[in-house]
Amino acid sequence: MLGLLKKLFxxxxxxVGWRKVDYESPLPVCGAQPCYNLIRSGQTQWWADPFPFxxxxxxxxxxxxxxxxxxxxxxxxxxxxxxxxxxxxxxxLAEPFHLSYPNVFMVNGTIYMxxxxxxxNQIRLYRAKQFPYDWELDHVLASGRRFVDSSILFDDxxxxxYLFSQDFETKELLVYKFxxxxxxxxxxxxxxxxxxERCGGNCLSLNGKSIRVLQDCSRMYGEKILFSRLDxxxxxxxxxxxEQPIFELTCTDVLxxxxxxxxxxxxxxxxxxxxxxDVLEHRVVLTKPIRKIQEIVLTL
Numbered sequence: 001m002l003g004l005l006k007k008l009f010x011x012x013x014x015x016v017g018w019r020k021v022d023y024e025s026p027l028p029v030c031g032a033q034p035c036y037n038l039i040r041s042g043q044t045q046w047w048a049d050p051f052p053f054x055x056x057x058x059x060x061x062x063x064x065x066x067x068x069x070x071x072x073x074x075x076x077x078x079x080x081x082x083x084x085x086x087x088x089x090x091x092x093l094a095e096p097f098h099l100s101y102p103n104v105f106m107v108n109g110t111i112y113m114x115x116x117x118x119x120x121n122q123i124r125l126y127r128a129k130q131f132p133y134d135w136e137l138d139h140v141l142a143s144g145r146r147f148v149d150s151s152i153l154f155d156d157x158x159x160x161x162y163l164f165s166q167d168f169e170t171k172e173l174l175v176y177k178f179x180x181x182x183x184x185x186x187x188x189x190x191x192x193x194x195x196x197e198r199c200g201g202n203c204l205s206l207n208g209k210s211i212r213v214l215q216d217c218s219r220m221y222g223e224k225i226l227f228s229r230l231d232x233x234x235x236x237x238x239x240x241x242x243e244q245p246i247f248e249l250t251c252t253d254v255l256x257x258x259x260x261x262x263x264x265x266x267x268x269x270x271x272x273x274x275x276x277x278d279v280l281e282h283r284v285v286l287t288k289p290i291r292k293i294q295e296i297v298l299t300l
Contacts, residue, residue, distance in 0.1 A: 014048035064100035151199035189239025222266025
């Protein structure tokens with residue numbers, strides 16, 4: 001009976017955690033067990049892939065919003081006030097295909113977003129018409145492959161320098177040089193000595209070192225985060241860059257302001273003053289049987 005109940009009502013659900021940090025703060029290693037404020041999802045939807053963005057003294061967390069009855073991801077954002085209270089939550093970008101991983105960044109005063117649009121076989125660059133709620137497609141950066149989780153290595157001035165993505169089908173790491181004058185990317189030579197795992201957040205710069213944030217999907221999707229020091233950045237174009245694994249971050253390494261049981265951690269990002277993660281749990285979802293019946297009816 002217990003197994004039947006789990007099959008009927010238990011479902012995967014993601015939640016978002018955030019905490020205040022300085023961008024150069026040490027990463028959460030060596031048993032530090034950082035405590036995150038939890039934004040837990042609900043019965044009809046969940047959120048994942050958080051990207052923090054600070055603008056005009058306001059703090060936003062952009063997320064994938066997955067509405068269970070719709071069955072497609074879109075992009076939404078939370079706004080938190082200075083006390084960490086959620087003062088706004090809105091869906092800000094939806095397409096006929098799945099969207100996730102909302103990588104938001106600024107170039108020369110213009111705010112852009114590169115969400116994952118793997119189902120469209122494209123890397124798409126969006127521009128904020130009216131930040132944060134109104135976005136339009138600027139242009140397609142690349143097409144013809146199933147690109148997932150495109151992440152950025154920024155230069156010392158904070159401009160996009162390189163873009164890392166992965167081909168979902170071949171699992172090949174794809175590396176592009178970013179030209180901010182044209183807002184275009186060009187492919188680099190294959191960097192076969194770099195870890196081929198899909199990204200789990202934008203690259204970090206700490207103590208003069210560049211660190212790639214990766215998901216460990218070797219056993220299952222998005223089980224934990226891997227941090228890897230990127231060496232020889234000047235050799236990326238030629239495909240000769242190398243990196244060294246530093247450490248990993250799992251659900252058992254972090255704490256939350258509320259006590260729930262989480263199983264996986266697959267996104268890690270930082271802005272100047274905030275750090276965000278997402279975590280997976282299995283929770284009772286009372287609407288699951290209704291959706292399953294609806295799916296059966298639609299196939300008849």
